[in-house]
Amino acid sequence: xxxxxxxxxxxxxxxxxxxxxxxxxxxxxxxxxxxxxxxxxxxxxxxxxxxxxxxxxxxxxxxxxxxxxxxxxxxxxxxxxxxxxxxxxxxxxxxxxxxxxxxxxxxxxxxxxxxxxxxxxxxxxxxxxxxxxxxxxxxxxxxxxxxxxxxxxxxxxxxxxxxxxxx
Amino acid sequence: xxxxxxxxxxxxxxxxxxxxxxxxxxxxxxxxxxxxxxxxxxxxxxxxxxxxxxxxxxxxxxxxxxxxxxxxxxxxxxxxxxxxxxxxxxxxxxxxxxxxxxxxxxxxxxxxxxxxxxxxxxxxxxxxxxxxxxxxxxxxxxxxxxxxxxxxxxxxxxxxxxxxxxxxxxxxxxxxxxxxxxxxxxxxxxxxxxxxxxxxxxxxxxxxxxxxxxxxxxxxxxxxxxxxxxxxxxxxxxxxxxxxxxxxxxxxxxxxxxxxxxxxxxxxxxxxxxxxxxxxxxxxxxxxxxxxxxxxxxxxxxxxxxxxxxxxxxxxxxxxxxxxxxxxxxxxxxxxxxxxxxxxxxxxxxxxxxxxxxxxxxxxxxxxxxxxxxxxxxxxxxxxxxxxxxxxxxxxxxxxxxxxxxxxxxxxxxxxxxxxxxxxxxxxxxxxx
Ligand SMILES: Cc1cc2nc3c(=O)[nH]c(=O)nc-3n(C[C@H](O)[C@H](O)[C@H](O)COP(=O)(O)O)c2cc1C
Ligand code: SF4
Ligand code: FES
Numbered sequence: 001x002x003x004x005x006x007x008x009x010x011x012x013x014x015x016x017x018x019x020x021x022x023x024x025x026x027x028x029x030x031x032x033x034x035x036x037x038x039x040x041x042x043x044x045x046x047x048x049x050x051x052x053x054x055x056x057x058x059x060x061x062x063x064x065x066x067x068x069x070x071x072x073x074x075x076x077x078x079x080x081x082x083x084x085x086x087x088x089x090x091x092x093x094x095x096x097x098x099x100x101x102x103x104x105x106x107x108x109x110x111x112x113x114x115x116x117x118x119x120x121x122x123x124x125x126x127x128x129x130x131x132x133x134x135x136x137x138x139x140x141x142x143x144x145x146x147x148x149x150x151x152x153x154x155x156x157x158x159x160x161x162x163x164x165x166x167x
Numbered sequence: 168x169x170x171x172x173x174x175x176x177x178x179x180x181x182x183x184x185x186x187x188x189x190x191x192x193x194x195x196x197x198x199x200x201x202x203x204x205x206x207x208x209x210x211x212x213x214x215x216x217x218x219x220x221x222x223x224x225x226x227x228x229x230x231x232x233x234x235x236x237x238x239x240x241x242x243x244x245x246x247x248x249x250x251x252x253x254x255x256x257x258x259x260x261x262x263x264x265x266x267x268x269x270x271x272x273x274x275x276x277x278x279x280x281x282x283x284x285x286x287x288x289x290x291x292x293x294x295x296x297x298x299x300x301x302x303x304x305x306x307x308x309x310x311x312x313x314x315x316x317x318x319x320x321x322x323x324x325x326x327x328x329x330x331x332x333x334x335x336x337x338x339x340x341x342x343x344x345x346x347x348x349x350x351x352x353x354x355x356x357x358x359x360x361x362x363x364x365x366x367x368x369x370x371x372x373x374x375x376x377x378x379x380x381x382x383x384x385x386x387x388x389x390x391x392x393x394x395x396x397x398x399x400x401x402x403x404x405x406x407x408x409x410x411x412x413x414x415x416x417x418x419x420x421x422x423x424x425x426x427x428x429x430x431x432x433x434x435x436x437x438x439x440x441x442x443x444x445x446x447x448x449x450x451x452x453x454x455x456x457x458x459x460x461x462x463x464x465x466x467x468x469x470x471x472x473x474x475x476x477x478x479x480x481x482x483x484x485x486x487x488x489x490x491x492x493x494x495x496x497x498x499x500x501x502x503x504x505x506x507x508x509x510x511x512x513x514x515x516x517x518x519x520x521x522x523x524x525x526x527x528x529x530x531x532x533x534x535x536x537x538x539x540x541x542x543x544x545x546x547x548x549x550x551x552x553x554x555x556x557x558x559x560x561x562x563x564x565x566x567x568x569x570x571x572x573x574x575x576x577x578x579x580x581x582x583x584x585x586x587x588x589x590x591x592x593x594x595x596x597x598x599x600x
């Protein structure tokens with residue numbers, strides 16, 4: 001059973017071929033898997049191992065190092081709120097607190113605290129599926145998340161690809 | 168305070184806000200002209216010489232002379248790789264994201280010129296995983312450059328081949344460190360390597376490798392166009408040219424400002440960034456990213472020139488990644504120090520014990536100090552833990568017991584608290600001055 005769809009399998013092979021060593025494709029393939037499936041499942045890691053010529057344990061060993069890879073199912077919207085210092089002093093923690101409470105019981109939404117996302121010029125800032133949103137207040141941040149929930153804003157995948165876009 | 172920006176690397180993105188990232192917009196404002204000329208002239212050594220004359224120093228943090236770094240590549244050993252550092256994770260730095268999102272063709276042109284100069288036919292851009300829009304624009308830019316013949320086989324009939332692969336990271340600050348970046352690019356956990364061997368000798372796939380920052384490479388077309396000597400007339404002393412400074416925190420107009428090196432922090436903070444919100448005073452600022460030691464709102468510090476060597480030698484701080492975080496007089500320095508320690512504790516890769524354990528300890532102690540639970544002995548305790556990571560502490564981050572400078576970076580805040588806010592900190596933990 002292939003984890004990747006036919007289209008993604010072809011894409012995966014093309015990604016592996018970009019590198020002098022197939023193992024280099026582990027990160028891009030893990031992103032591709034998340035684009036397809038919404039998180040990085042054991043089945044995905046098994047096929048990534050096969051495609052890159054390593055063991056599934058090695059894929060897990062690599063991927064578990066990186067915060068963008070979700071090793072358990074998560075919401076279809078990943079809301080990443082920055083609380084590093086430029087956001088700390090402009091209201092980031094208040095936004096995080098508000099969104100964590102507001103969406104605590106919402107299976108669609110996973111709220112996470114993240115380090116500086118290089119949007120400090122528009123602090124406080126957050127990303128929703130890696131789309132930037134800046135100059136927020138708790139209310140504005142909630143409006144943004146709700147706009148995605150309603151479909152008024154079209155979300156990227158949980159690895160940040162535009163729907164149908166390439167990894 | 169009538170300083171103005173000196174826009175070289177940020178010129179196109181300001182002049183063409185509507186389409187600077189597209190191939191048409193970029194070509195209309197002169198993209199790839201220099202690349203064409205470099206190939207026509209056909210002399211890699213001449214490019215290296217212009218870069219040497221320019222005095223260009225890396226914009227990624229360490230400020231190492233670019234031409235000198237290239238010269239470490241061992242002669243005659245191929246393939247060799249150029250790896251572009253677009254991981255930009257240093258807190259409060261946001262210039263590389265802007266350059267990738269808004270002028271990817273300038274970066275591609277810089278990559279092409281550098282690759283030609285050092286004899287590389289396959290370059291990699293390690294782009295921070297969170298930069299989804301940047302990834303789209305850069306991959307599109309590379310595809311468009313290829314279809315216009317600026318990349319690929321036999322570029323513009325010169326016989327030179329060049330391909331560029333964009334590789335997304337996945338959320339790990341340490342992958343900005345060049346050897347961790349190489350590990351990550353090879354499909355491993357991003358853990359720094361012990362040097363030597365240095366990447367120039369044994370880097371990606373154990374081949375000679377140059378790692379350069381996005382802004383460094385984006386500057387190259389301009390250096391070649393102006394000529395190294397002309398470029399070197401800009402700036403001050405060994406800090407030549409312009410740099411982009413990311414100014415954030417309590418300023419009225421946070422943002423990226425490209426200035427000639429040698430202007431002052433005051434020019435940046437009060438001139439370009441509009442001063443402090445509610446017209447308050449500066450309590451302190453962090454001049455070079457989270458890893459740097461701090462400076463205060465004193466006239467002496469605000470009037471210090473943006474000169475990499477001067478601020479290093481005079482105040483022990485660095486211009487680093489060009490991030491200037493500004494804090495007004497309502498700010499609790501302990502809270503800032505704690506949050507930075509939390510960052511380093513979270514991002515420690517865990518390979519060295521003093522960093523893995525020490526960053527966590529320091530975070531816990533600073534947390535209680537910042538939240539009204541500090542103890543009289545806490546400042547000494549911080550020094551003790553800090554001393555295990557960076558012996559001497561106040562000299563941090565220039566001594567280390569660790570493989571990479573991440574661990575010692577956590578000590579910068581402690582040294583700064585000690586130097587500038589000792590009485591305030593002691594009062595908070597119940598020690599009278
Ligand atoms: C912990 C750590 C993080 C770093 N992060 C970055 C980064 O995000 N971007 C960058 O260009 N350099 C970063 N550097 C510096 C790189 O190791 C390297 O010096 C730089 O990319 C070289 O490019 P340059 O010579 O053009 O500056 C980091 C260094 C350390 C120790
Ligand atoms: S100093 Fe810290 S981040 Fe650097 S290699 Fe050691 S454990 Fe890893
Ligand atoms: S500190 Fe929040 S985006 Fe940089």
